[in-house]
Amino acid sequence: MQANPFTYGNPISDPARFFGRRREIEQIFSRLRNAEFESSSVVGEYRTGKTSLFKYLSHPSVIKAQGLDPRRFVFLYDDLGMLSKATTPTRFWQRLLRKISRKVGEPGLKAIAREAGKAKTIDTYTLADFFDIVDEQGWHVILLLDEFENVTKSPAFGPDFFTGLRSLAIHRPLALITSSRRELIDLCHSKEVSSSPFFNIFANINLRLFTPEEAQELISKSLQGTGVAFTPTERTALFQVSGYHPFFLQAACHFLFEAHVKGLAEAERRRFWRKEFEEEATPHFKQYWGNSDDGEKILLTVLALLERKGQTTDRHFGVDELNELYSRSEVTLIGLEKRGLLLGQDDRYRLFSTVFGRWIIREMTDTAGDEQTFEAWLASSKSSLDRFSSKARSEVAEILSKIGSQYRDLVINWLADPRNIAAAIGLLRAALNV
Numbered sequence: 001m002q003a004n005p006f007t008y009g010n011p012i013s014d015p016a017r018f019f020g021r022r023r024e025i026e027q028i029f030s031r032l033r034n035a036e037f038e039s040s041s042v043v044g045e046y047r048t049g050k051t052s053l054f055k056y057l058s059h060p061s062v063i064k065a066q067g068l069d070p071r072r073f074v075f076l077y078d079d080l081g082m083l084s085k086a087t088t089p090t091r092f093w094q095r096l097l098r099k100i101s102r103k104v105g106e107p108g109l110k111a112i113a114r115e116a117g118k119a120k121t122i123d124t125y126t127l128a129d130f131f132d133i134v135d136e137q138g139w140h141v142i143l144l145l146d147e148f149e150n151v152t153k154s155p156a157f158g159p160d161f162f163t164g165l166r167s168l169a170i171h172r173p174l175a176l177i178t179s180s181r182r183e184l185i186d187l188c189h190s191k192e193v194s195s196s197p198f199f200n201i202f203a204n205i206n207l208r209l210f211t212p213e214e215a216q217e218l219i220s221k222s223l224q225g226t227g228v229a230f231t232p233t234e235r236t237a238l239f240q241v242s243g244y245h246p247f248f249l250q251a252a253c254h255f256l257f258e259a260h261v262k263g264l265a266e267a268e269r270r271r272f273w274r275k276e277f278e279e280e281a282t283p284h285f286k287q288y289w290g291n292s293d294d295g296e297k298i299l300l301t302v303l304a305l306l307e308r309k310g311q312t313t314d315r316h317f318g319v320d321e322l323n324e325l326y327s328r329s330e331v332t333l334i335g336l337e338k339r340g341l342l343l344g345q346d347d348r349y350r351l352f353s354t355v356f357g358r359w360i361i362r363e364m365t366d367t368a369g370d371e372q373t374f375e376a377w378l379a380s381s382k383s384s385l386d387r388f389s390s391k392a393r394s395e396v397a398e399i400l401s402k403i404g405s406q407y408r409d410l411v412i413n414w415l416a417d418p419r420n421i422a423a424a425i426g427l428l429r430a431a432l433n434v
C-alpha cells in the first residue's frame with residue numbers, strides 16, 4: 001500500500017515534512033544570532049508540536065540555512081520527560097556534558113567535556129570553568145530542553161541550580177531553549193523557585209494553532225507526488241474537524257488519505273475518516289478537558305452549546321455575547337486561545353474543532369455512570385439551589401437532570417454568577433432540549 005504522507009504519533013524529524021512556525025523559528029534564531037546569544041522558552045499545549053520544532057531547530061541543514069556554523073554552534077536536544085524524582089542537578093549536568101563531548105568535533109574540547117562529566121559533583125564553578133574554555137575556543141552551546149517543567153517541578157532542583165544556570169546563560173556562551181506545556185513560572189515546585197530571576201532571561205514563544213495558510217500548505221505539499229487529491233469540500237471538512245491544530249490535522253488527513261487509497265467513494269470516505277478520527281481524537285480531548293480549570297470548562301461548554309444551537313454559520317461568537325453568558329469569559333478566552341483550544345478572529349471565537357464541541361456535550365450530559373438517581377441527588381443537594389430565585393430554581397433543576405452528576409456543581413457555579421442568567425438558562429434549555 002502507498003506510504004501515507006500524514007503522520008501523527010511521533011514528532012516530525014525530517015525538515016521537509018515540517019510546516020509553518022516561521023515566525024517562531026525566526027524569533028528563536030534571531031535571539032541566538034544577536035550578540036547577547038539569548039534564550040527562549042517555548043510554551044505549547046500537548047501535541048502542538050514542541051518536540052517537532054526542537055528537532056527542526058537542531059537539524060544541521062536548518063542551522064546552516066539560518067546563518068550559523070554548525071561546527072561552532074552545538075545544538076543539543078534532551079528529553080526531560082525521562083527525568084525522575086531521583087535525578088539530581090549533578091546527574092543532569094553529567095548527562096549533558098557527555099552529550100556535548102560526543103557532539104563537538106574539536107578533540108581538546110571533547111576530552112574536557114568528557115572529564116568534566118565524570119566529576120562526582122558538578123557545581124557552578126566546574127561549569128563556569130568548562131564554559132570559559134568553550135568561550136576561548138569560539139564555541140557556542142545551545143541546550144534544547146524538552147519538557148523542562150520536569151526540572152522546575154522537581155524539588156531536587158533548588159534555587160541554587162536556577163541561579164547558577166542563569167548566570168551561565170548570561171555570562172557564558174550558553175543559550176537555553178526550553179519547552180513546557182504552560183509558562184514555566186506557573187510550573188514550579190516552590191515559591192522560591194518561581195520567584196527566581198532565572199525566568200526573566202527568556203522570551204516566551206507560544207505555539208498555537210497553525211494559520212489557515214500553514215494548514216493548506218501542509219496538505220498541498222504532503223500530497224505532492226502521491227497521486228491523491230482532496231476535494232475542496234473535504235478540505236473544508238478537515239479544517240472544521242481539526243481546526244488548524246498540527247496533530248489533529250495530521251490525524252484527520254491521515255485517515256482521509258487512507259480512504260482515498262482504499263478507493264472508497266466520496267460518502268464512504270467521509271464516514272471512514274470521521275469515524276477513525278473521532279476514535280483517535282477522543283483520548284486527547286479528555287486530556288485537554290482534564291487539564292482545564294473550572295472557568296475554562298464553563299467557557300468551553302458555553303461555546304459547545306452555542307454551536308449545538310447553531311446560532312451562526314461561521315461558528316464564531318463575540319466577546320460581548322460570551323460575557324453575557326459567562327461573566328469571566330474575557331480573561332478565560334485568552335488562556336484557551338493560547339492553549340490552541342479556540343480559534344479567534346477579530347474578537348470573535350469558536351472551538352478549534354466541531355468534534356471537540358460534540359464531545360464536550362456528550363461528556364457533560366453523560367449520566368450513565370451516576371450512582372444516584374437525579375431525584376436522590378436533588379433531595380440531598382437542595383440547598384445548593386437556594387441561591388436561585390424560585391422561578392429559576394425549577395428551570396435549573398430541570399437542566400441539571402440532563403447533566404452528569406460530576407458536572408452539576410460546575411453548572412450551578414456557572415449559573416450562580418452570570419451577567420444574564422436568563423440568557424444562560426435559555427441557552428442550556430435550547431441546546432439540551434429541556
Ligand SMILES: Nc1ncnc2c1ncn2[C@@H]1O[C@H](COP(=O)(O)OP(=O)(O)OP(=O)(O)O)[C@@H](O)[C@H]1O
Pocket residue numbers: 007008009010011012017018019020021044045046047048049050051052053218246247248250251
Ligand atoms: N510543524 C509541524 N509540521 C507538521 N506536523 C506537525 C508539526 N508540529 C506538529 N506536527 C504534528 O503534531 C504531532 C505532535 O507533535 P509533537 O510530538 O512535536 O508535539 P508536542 O508538543 O511535543 O507533543 P507532547 O506535548 O505530547 O510532547 C506530530 O506527530 C505531527 O503529526
Ligand SMILES: [Mg+2]
Pocket residue numbers: 011050051052146
Ligand atoms: Mg513532545
